[in-house]
Amino acid sequence: MRIGELARRTGVSERALRYYEEQGLLRPERRPSGYRVYGEADVAAVRRIRVLLAAGLNTAQINQVLPCVVVDDGLLVPDCPELVDELVKHRDRIGAAIEELAATQANLDTIIAGRRH
DNA sequence: CTTCTTACA
DNA sequence: TGTAAGTA
Incomplete structure (x- = not known):
């Protein structure tokens, strides 16, 4: 497609996809x-990206995380130990x-409390 | 009509 | 990110 x-x-907007x-x-x-051609897998990939973006991860972080994450019943599940490590660090930064x-x-x-009434 | 790249608000 | 411009 x-x-x-x-x-x-x-x-997701075409702009965001590019x-x-x-x-x-x-x-x-x-x-x-020159037209881009995406596969069925990309539909799922974009959904994973959106979830991670919503979790506050930047694209660089998502790049490390994306290959180590799997979807289970619509829930994003960490698949690599080093990933969980990164997520914990991110959580701490937040x-x-x-x-x-x-x-x-x-x-x-x-x-504000000190303002004159 | 759809997509592409580049550039600007 | 959205959008305009000029193409292919």
Whole structure:
């Protein structure tokens, strides 16, 4: 199938699909016309990419994770031990970011509480 | 009509 | 990311 059909079937824009390829997430074949040709497997791949993107991973991280993940009953399951390691690190980074934002919010609260009525 | 690349908001 | 432009 060509990019238009993949876009319709996944709900992902053609723009994003080309971007995923640029990031090495997808490797569609090329027809002599230059048109990209995707396989049935790419439909599933795009869905996996979306799930990982929603989990906050960037394309570089997804590149490492994608080959080590499998779909089971619509649930994404880690398949390699080193992957779980990466995910835990990512989770910790998110935790750190949350703490920093909380601190920033506390500072804002202090300023707001001090306003004149 | 569909896709492609490049470039800009 | 969306979109416009000029093609194939």
